[in-house]
Each structure stands twice: as C-alpha cells, then as structure tokens.
Amino acid sequence: MAYAAGMSERILVVDDDVRLAEMVASYLSTRGYAVDTSATAVDGLAAARSGQYDAVLLDVMLPDGDGLDLCRTLRAEGSLPIVMLTARGSTGSCSTSPRTSSTC
Numbered sequence: 732m733a734y735a736a737g738m739s740e741r742i743l744v745v746d747d748d749v750r751l752a753e754m755v756a757s758y759l760s761t762r763g764y765a766v767d768t769s770a771t772a773v774d775g776l777a778a779a780r781s782g783q784y785d786a787v788l789l790d791v792m793l794p795d796g797d798g799l800d801l802c803r804t805l806r807a808e809g810s811l812p813i814v815m816l817t818a819r820g821s822t823g824s825c826s827t828s829p830r831t832s833s834t835c
Contacts, residue, residue, distance in 0.1 A: 741783055742765070742784060743768075744767070745770075745779075746770070773795055787812070788816055789815055791815055791818075792817065792818070
C-alpha cells in the first residue's frame, strides 16, 4: 500500500501487522515522507531491491521469514539504511547483529 507525500524521501515499512504498518505509514506521510508497506519478507525484499527507497523500517518477526535474515541480505547487497522493529519483550531474545558477529 502506498501513502502520498510531498518530499522525495521514500520509506518502505515491512511488517505483517497491517494495523501497525498503516499507523507508522500514516505518521510518516504526515511528516512528508512517501511510504510503501509490505507484509512479507518476500515482498519486502523485492520492494527494497527496486532501488526506490531511502530507508527501510523492518519487523524482526515476519510470517515467511526472519527479519534479521532479510536485513543481512539487504546489507550484503548495499547500504540502504534499515531500522529494525520488534514486539519482542526481552533482551534475551536478541540475536546476532546483522553488521557484526557480536550479540546484543
């Protein structure tokens, strides 16, 4: 789903929680960003690879894949800024950082 904006910055929100993705997209679009949403890792990867985004907001837990794996794939392919989103409630669920081999 696309949200209109007046600025050239374009953000991709990849989150399977449609209500949350729409809320984030609505907030960002009122701040002047063009925003698109994807609900799956497959769709998010295809959209991110299109080269039309300035940043990605990426959910850690997606129905068809791990957001951290998607982040690693995107990092290996380029330097697109990525902000990770999560509903995980404890730091015990942290995984390996996409940029390094260290843990949180």
